[in-house]
Amino acid sequence: MTQTPPTPARSPRTAGGEWWRTAVIYQVYPRSFADSDGDGVGDLPGITARLDHLAELGVDAVWLSPFYTSPQADAGYDVADYTDVDPLFGSLADADALVARAHELGLRVVVDLVPNHTSDEHAWFREALAAGPGSPERAVYLFRDGKGAHGELPPTDWVSVFGGPAWERVTEPDGTPGQWYLHLFDTKQPDLDWSNPVVRERLEGVLRFWLDRGVDGFRVDVAHGLTKDPAFPDWSHPVSPLRVSADGTRAPMWDRDDVHEIYRSWRRILDSYEGDRVLVAEAWVAPAERLAAYVRPDEMHQAFNFEYLETPWSAAQVRDVVTRTTAANTAVGAPTTWVLSNHDVVRHASRLGLPVGTPRPNGITADDPQPDEALGQARGRAATLLMLALPGSAYVYQGEELGLPEHTTMPADVRQDPTFARTGGAEAGRDGCRVPLPWTHDAPGYGFGPSRRTWLPQPESYARYALDVQRGVPSSTYELYRSALRLRAELGLAPAELAWAEAPGAGARDDVLAFTTGPDGGVLVVTVFGEEPLPLPSGAEVLLASADPVTAADGVRALPGSATAWLRP
Numbered sequence: 133m134t135q136t137p138p139t140p141a142r143s144p145r146t147a148g149g150e151w152w153r154t155a156v157i158y159q160v161y162p163r164s165f166a167d168s169d170g171d172g173v174g175d176l177p178g179i180t181a182r183l184d185h186l187a188e189l190g191v192d193a194v195w196l197s198p199f200y201t202s203p204q205a206d207a208g209y210d211v212a213d214y215t216d217v218d219p220l221f222g223s224l225a226d227a228d229a230l231v232a233r234a235h236e237l238g239l240r241v242v243v244d245l246v247p248n249h250t251s252d253e254h255a256w257f258r259e260a261l262a263a264g265p266g267s268p269e270r271a272v273y274l275f276r277d278g279k280g281a282h283g284e285l286p287p288t289d290w291v292s293v294f295g296g297p298a299w300e301r302v303t304e305p306d307g308t309p310g311q312w313y314l315h316l317f318d319t320k321q322p323d324l325d326w327s328n329p330v331v332r333e334r335l336e337g338v339l340r341f342w343l344d345r346g347v348d349g350f351r352v353d354v355a356h357g358l359t360k361d362p363a364f365p366d367w368s369h370p371v372s373p374l375r376v377s378a379d380g381t382r383a384p385m386w387d388r389d390d391v392h393e394i395y396r397s398w399r400r401i402l403d404s405y406e407g408d409r410v411l412v413a414e415a416w417v418a419p420a421e422r423l424a425a426y427v428r429p430d431e432m433h434q435a436f437n438f439e440y441l442e443t444p445w446s447a448a449q450v451r452d453v454v455t456r457t458t459a460a461n462t463a464v465g466a467p468t469t470w471v472l473s474n475h476d477v478v479r480h481a482s483r484l485g486l487p488v489g490t491p492r493p494n495g496i497t498a499d500d501p502q503p504d505e506a507l508g509q510a511r512g513r514a515a516t517l518l519m520l521a522l523p524g525s526a527y528v529y530q531g532e533e534l535g536l537p538e539h540t541t542m543p544a545d546v547r548q549d550p551t552f553a554r555t556g557g558a559e560a561g562r563d564g565c566r567v568p569l570p571w572t573h574d575a576p577g578y579g580f581g582p583s584r585r586t587w588l589p590q591p592e593s594y595a596r597y598a599l600d601v602q603r604g605v606p607s608s609t610y611e612l613y614r615s616a617l618r619l620r621a622e623l624g625l626a627p628a629e630l631a632w633a634e635a636p637g638a639g640a641r642d643d644v645l646a647f648t649t650g651p652d653g654g655v656l657v658v659t660v661f662g663e664e665p666l667p668l669p670s671g672a673e674v675l676l677a678s679a680d681p682v683t684a685a686d687g688v689r690a691l692p693g694s695a696t697a698w699l700r701p
């Protein structure tokens with residue numbers, strides 16, 4: 133592997149205030165990034181040792197999924213101690229070393245905060261169980277008496293996001309069947325009661341703990357779920373939070389107006405610290421105006437645009453979602469935060485290889501229709517180049533810079549996402565996008581760590597996607613990301629305004645999207661969604677393209693189908 137010196141990531145653009153408005157933030161999923169000790173699970177020292185890779189790639193910041201003390205029932209999103217590191221991932225000293233090294237490299241560090249629920253192994257929950265009904269300890273969570281003559285029925289009909297009922301009955305300290313507690317996710321993830329000031333105070337302490345250690349912000353897990361309708365009405369609709377029920381009724385557990393007060397209070401805490409620290413909402417909320425409410429000037433800074441992530445591969449639909457969501461954010465003075473992949477969704481290089489119009493699957497198994505790998509690669513690269521040209525900030529999920537596909541044939545017996553078990557295998561779940569990264573094509577475990585162990589199996593195709601076979605190869609996806617990040621900064625695309633344009637030579641084609649951007653509107657971005665090549669204007673300079681232009685029979689250069697180009701017309 134040739135060593136190119138890391139390029140300092142903190143450009144003048146991001147050195148000053150409000151860096152988050154234009155930043156590209158790289159999501160590290162600690163279990164699967166790099167393993168330093170050979171146990172098959174990634175860890176903090178593994179990440180620190182590979183931070184040069186991120187500096188070289190050219191991102192501005194890193195977001196780390198949870199690495200806190202946890203029984204790992206939901207891969208760390210079940211936190212048993214918010215202020216310590218799970219031994220699986222290292223120690224607090226390792227976390228400090230990671231933050232220090234990142235800052236040395238000019239990378240900011242955003243950590244995950246999971247405030248909706250704790251692990252059932254958190255001391256607070258153990259205390260709640262031991263203290264019994266009516267106690268202040270129980271009031272930290274959402275315990276309720278059951279319905280039915282003997283309280284044998286759950287308090288409401290709510291279902292868990294992971295499948296099955298959202299309530300679990302406990303056995304009281306005296307051995308009798310007792311109250312029920314709410315868990316919107318796994319039974320091992322009891323929901324906290326955010327109407328209780330004690331909960332607020334405790335989580336504010338957690339914020340301060342990490343701010344004091346120098347982190348640059350928090351990605352807030354399930355930000356739309358913290359407050360619940362105190363009347364606890366039944367809710368017979370499906371839980372899918374991005375969708376409002378057909379009659380417009382809002383769910384009693386998602387996106388309630390009173391959740392915003394929490395973020396206003398957190399914003400005050402962040403603002404009391406030096407530096408430009410950020411809050412990022414993971415909020416599966418629609419329509420765009422409801423999501424934009426989370427990024428009002430006195431609340432959070434960013435909110436993932438999941439509606440964009442969910443948009444089918446269609447010029448008209450992408451144009452529509454970009455227009456609507458940008459307008460909604462602009463109305464509150466916030467940037468739009470683009471995202472195509474993360475640890476919860478099928479990787480976009482595979483998702484886009486499914487027939488257009490396929491509903492976004494929750495994982496793919498060997499029994500499902502398989503994505504078209506080559507088409508997914510082409511569209512994935514095109515989608516990335518389109519996203520990175522849009523005004524605002526963007527998130528990149530580890531491995532997408534390698535074009536990594538989803539693991540779509542993982543055997544059932546190795547799957548670990550609770551969704552798989554809780555739906556009786558009806559939903560494959562998210563393991564396929566969480567597979568340990570391939571760094572070296574011919575090393576055991578593709579260089580993930582010093583042993584051949586990996587907590588999830590890697591598909592053989594990962595040899596072709598390993599970093600070492602892509603580095604320095606101009607046509608590789610890795611070099612495409614690198615060039616795109618460098619040019620995005622150089623051309624000033626992220627702070628610019630977008631204007632939809634007529635694609636030259638596209639005529640009446642409805643599968644082509646074009647816009648101008650850059651400080652002087654001098655960059656033309658064109659995406660061909662269909663298969664038909666698009667002739668390029670003669671004399672146009674191709675600044676970057678996701679696929680090499682082809683020369684048609686008449687000698688005219690054309691952009692192939694399923695491709696994006698950044699042009700200087």
Ligand code: GLC
Binds near residue numbers: 246353354475
């Ligand atoms: C968020 C996380 C997801 C987790 C869930 C429960 O959606 O991204 O991975 O399972 O919250 O914490």
